[in-house]
Amino acid sequence: MSEPNDPNDPKHDRPIDERMRDEDGPPEKVDVNAMHAPIMREKLEPRDGFEPIPIWLVTVFGALLFWGGWYLATYSGGWRSDVFDEDPEARRIVQASGPPKPVDPLVRGEKLFTGNCTSCHGVNGLGQPGVYPPLAGSEWVLEHPDRIRRILLHGLEGPVTVRGAMFNNAMPAFGVKLKDEQIAAVLTYVRHAWGNNAGPITPEEVAAARAETAGRDVPFSADELMGP
Numbered sequence: 001m002s003e004p005n006d007p008n009d010p011k012h013d014r015p016i017d018e019r020m021r022d023e024d025g026p027p028e029k030v031d032v033n034a035m036h037a038p039i040m041r042e043k044l045e046p047r048d049g050f051e052p053i054p055i056w057l058v059t060v061f062g063a064l065l066f067w068g069g070w071y072l073a074t075y076s077g078g079w080r081s082d083v084f085d086e087d088p089e090a091r092r093i094v095q096a097s098g099p100p101k102p103v104d105p106l107v108r109g110e111k112l113f114t115g116n117c118t119s120c121h122g123v124n125g126l127g128q129p130g131v132y133p134p135l136a137g138s139e140w141v142l143e144h145p146d147r148i149r150r151i152l153l154h155g156l157e158g159p160v161t162v163r164g165a166m167f168n169n170a171m172p173a174f175g176v177k178l179k180d181e182q183i184a185a186v187l188t189y190v191r192h193a194w195g196n197n198a199g200p201i202t203p204e205e206v207a208a209a210r211a212e213t214a215g216r217d218v219p220f221s222a223d224e225l226m227g228p
Helices: 016-024 032-043 055-075 088-097 105-116 145-154 180-190 203-212 222-226
Strands: 156-162 165-171
Touching: 105 180, 145 180, 145 203, 145 222, 156 222, 180 203
Parallel strands: none
Antiparallel strands: 156 165
16 A cells, blocks of 8 residues: 555645545635634734824924923023022012121120130139139230230140139140131130220231141140240
């Protein structure tokens, strides 16, 4: 018995449909289109949301973009900070009043003294008997302002006589902690408060004292300050 696809078979050269008909009877008719129809339906691309944008909507968006660009170009004010002010009335008041007034050195000096000096010299400037010298009526405060400038910049250590009383303690240096303007304000306040009546100390004078003693890294002694 020959194989169905045997090339030596005399039926091999006959059309496939005739061979199938001889072997299996008449071929079965199949509707190929009906078989592929469900598959083709599943492969159809969804169309919802892909509709073209209406021309009138494109025109509206274009007009809005054009108007926004024109508005920003016309009313941006160069994007200056003084143009976009939440309270323009307050700004006008500040401009009318002129530049801010400088802080009173006495007010500033009192705040600095309260925050840095009252623990030793007291709010009233009387110090602590036998421990810390007074500043009220002190010859060290009222006389020779160059001495007190140097004391505040670099500190004071060792015995010192103030108003006839001996004190032997240490005062810290404030030159690193405070700026020239701050030291000048403290000294001005000290020379003016508690009945003291001495002239003010300027930041320029403090800066000059700082430059003269720039290489110093230890406190002064009373003998050094009172020497020639």
